[in-house]
Amino acid sequence: MKDKIINFLELTGFTWFVPLVKLATGESPTQQLRDLAKMVGIPLLAIVIFLGLWHVGAAKVITSLGQVPGPVQVWEQAGNLVDEHYIEREKEKKFYERQDIRNAKKLEKNPDAKIKVRPYTGRETYFDQILTSLWTVFVGFVIASLVAIPVGIISGLSNTLYSALNPLIQVFKPISPLAWLPIVTMVVSAVYVSADPMFSKAFVTSAITVTLCSLWPTLINTAVGVSSIDRDLINVGRVLRLNYLTTVFKIVIPSSIPMIFTGLRISLGIGWMVLIAAEMLAQNPGLGKFVWDEFQNGSSNSLSRIMVAVLTIGILGFLLDRVMLTMQKFFSYDKNAVIR
Amino acid sequence: MEKYLNISNVSIDFPTPNGPFRALDNVSLTIDKGEFVSIIGHSGCGKSTVMNIVGGLYQATEGGVILEGKEVNEPGPDRAIVFQNHSLFPWLSCYENVELAVKSVFKGKKSPKEMKEWIDHNIELVHMSHAKDKLPAEISGGMKQRIGIARALAMEPKVLLMDEPFGALDALTRAHLQDSLMEIQTDLNNTVIMITHDVDEAVLLSDKIIMMTNGPAATIGEVLDVKLERPRKRLDLSDDAEYNHYRSEVIHFLHERHARKVA
Structure with missing residues (x-):
């Protein structure tokens, strides 16, 4: 049990907690405490120093929206956002309760009466916006990966295709999401026409923008990984007369998994950064729109609330990277490789 | 002649x-x-x-x-062919490395049971049965080359190239x-x-x-x-x-x- 937990923590990169687990199971306390001090104490100290500097520095800048918020005000607003979420949920619950009672009464009077069930249309809470952002980046990232990995593999295997695609990749790679967005918006408006759309246009626009920007790192890394496979391994496949598909699945993909995941991690990081910008402009109801709305709102709390969003974006980005890292360690054959 | x-x-x-x-x-x-x-x-x-x-x-x-x-x-x-640098697939265990070869060479010619026996037999031939479930990274250079030889022998070649x-x-x-x-x-x-x-x-x-x-x-x-x-x-x-x-x-x-x- 203990070893399993430690294994899991090491796989996910949360090595901070390993001494805690060992301590809890009573393994040489002094050694564990020393490890803990080293692994947790130092980062903790750095965070405290950072908060101190922030607190002191923020107090010195006065903007048109008042003083730049320090850690205390930001923490307060984070609490407010959580409270607002619960209040909104409570409202929603009451709305449905009222509706159910109303409909039940109607049916009592006249069993054939047509009853209407209306969805609740209150505003999104902070947590709804986080989920929207995560869902949007996930969709955009998955589409990008589904395109980039196969194309990367094929172009890594064929020099001709690689030299055909390379100039296009190099030109499209550095384009900012802000440049793509107007084009994507127009194209989506023109092409994505439906009376009862499954997804909102803002969502589709944001997701596609994420796709366009997070495509390239995966594509390039996959192609490089595939083209740098040990020639002898390919020759083993030739001696065994494996066909093209078997070679790809048994030799090419397994040996380029580490590079593919390196690409995927970079892609997801870029996708997450791009998403916030895309949501601001496309008005997709996620964290980006939250930041933009607060900026336009301009109340005395706005800056604090934006900072909550900034920190949320950072922490979520970090967690997304951890998820990818864990998957990389899980799927890669080289468990000992140092992955940062 | x-x-x-x-x-x-x-x-x-x-x-x-x-x-x-x-x-x-x-x-x-x-x-x-x-x-x-x-x-x-x-x-x-x-x-x-x-x-x-x-x-x-x-x-x-x-x-x-x-x-x-x-x-x-x-x-x-x-x-x-036995390659100089063994050329085992690093993500497959010793057994699986030989298995990949046996499965592609004897597909339809040997039953799964016969294949398993044939793989074990060849690993035994190079005295590697004790480490057959290890990954190539976990065994020494000499042992890797033994598995490389086992894999080549398991193909029942007419000519063995080393x-x-x-x-x-x-x-x-x-x-x-x-x-x-x-x-x-x-x-x-x-x-x-x-x-x-x-x-x-x-x-x-x-x-x-x-x-x-x-x-x-x-x-x-x-x-x-x-x-x-x-x-x-x-x-x-x-x-x-x-x-x-x-x-x-x-x-x-x-x-x-x-x-x-x-x-």
């Missing part, structure tokens, strides 16, 4: 910016079934190229290779593996072509030593028949006059008659 393996008048040109480069010129060689042949020469003389042509990885520019009356022009499991199989190993491990290889050879009597740059290895293991001249346009310089009795024992041979005669023959060829001008 038709021999088992016929390499006849093989030449190969590699394209370079300054026109074709002739690496091998007019190499002819016949090998009997069950014969162990070593090809020795200075590095860069094209001995690996000969093997790659027999293996079908390279195409000869002129001439060709005939195995059991059929021309060879693409790679195949009937000419299994490209400096022990070149990357230390002297003691190399001696162990040579002994193992001799032992296996006594049982199976395979036809083997081995590339080497080690004189002792060549004399100890071979029935015939092919000595290559230096490139460009390398070709066969001399052929030495080694008529030492089998089974050969490393210890007994170290003082054996006949053994030392063969040894000095090869050394004289390599370092006197065809010494490399630039080391």
Whole structure:
């Protein structure tokens, strides 16, 4: 049990907690405490120093929206956002309760009466916006990966295709999401026409923008990984007369998994950064729109609330990277490789 | 008379910016079934190229290779190759590495049970049963090469090609593996072509030593028949006059008659 937990923590990169687990199971306390001090104490100290500097520095800048918020005000607003979420949920619950009672009464009077069930249309809470952002980046990232990995593999295997695609990749790679967005918006408006759309246009626009920007790192890394496979391994496949598909699945993909995941991690990081910008402009109801709305709102709390969003974006980005890292360690054959 | 393996008048040109480069010129060689042949020469003389042509990885520019009356022009499991750096798939265990080979060679010819027995048998042949579930990264270089040999043997090749199989190993491990290889050879009597740059290895293991001249346009310089009795024992041979005669023959060829001008 203990070893399993430690294994899991090491796989996910949360090595901070390993001494805690060992301590809890009573393994040489002094050694564990020393490890803990080293692994947790130092980062903790750095965070405290950072908060101190922030607190002191923020107090010195006065903007048109008042003083730049320090850690205390930001923490307060984070609490407010959580409270607002619960209040909104409570409202929603009451709305449905009222509706159910109303409909039940109607049916009592006249069993054939047509009853209407209306969805609740209150505003999104902070947590709804986080989920929207995560869902949007996930969709955009998955589409990008589904395109980039196969194309990367094929172009890594064929020099001709690689030299055909390379100039296009190099030109499209550095384009900012802000440049793509107007084009994507127009194209989506023109092409994505439906009376009862499954997804909102803002969502589709944001997701596609994420796709366009997070495509390239995966594509390039996959192609490089595939083209740098040990020639002898390919020759083993030739001696065994494996066909093209078997070679790809048994030799090419397994040996380029580490590079593919390196690409995927970079892609997801870029996708997450791009998403916030895309949501601001496309008005997709996620964290980006939250930041933009607060900026336009301009109340005395706005800056604090934006900072909550900034920190949320950072922490979520970090967690997304951890998820990818864990998957990389899980799927890669080289468990000992140092992955940062 | 038709021999088992016929390499006849093989030449190969590699394209370079300054026109074709002739690496091998007019190499002819016949090998009997069950014969162990070593090809020795200075590095860069094209001995690996000969093997790659027999293996079908390279195409000869002129001439060709005939195995059991059929021309060879693409790679195949009937000419299994043991690569110098073992070339095991690092994500597969030792067993799975051999399994991949057995499954693709004997698909439809052996039942799953027979395949399993055949894989285990070949791993046992190289004395690796104790580590068959380990990944290549978890075993030593010598052990990796043993699995590489097991994988090649498991293909039941007509000719076993070995490209400096022990070149990357230390002297003691190399001696162990040579002994193992001799032992296996006594049982199976395979036809083997081995590339080497080690004189002792060549004399100890071979029935015939092919000595290559230096490139460009390398070709066969001399052929030495080694008529030492089998089974050969490393210890007994170290003082054996006949053994030392063969040894000095090869050394004289390599370092006197065809010494490399630039080391």
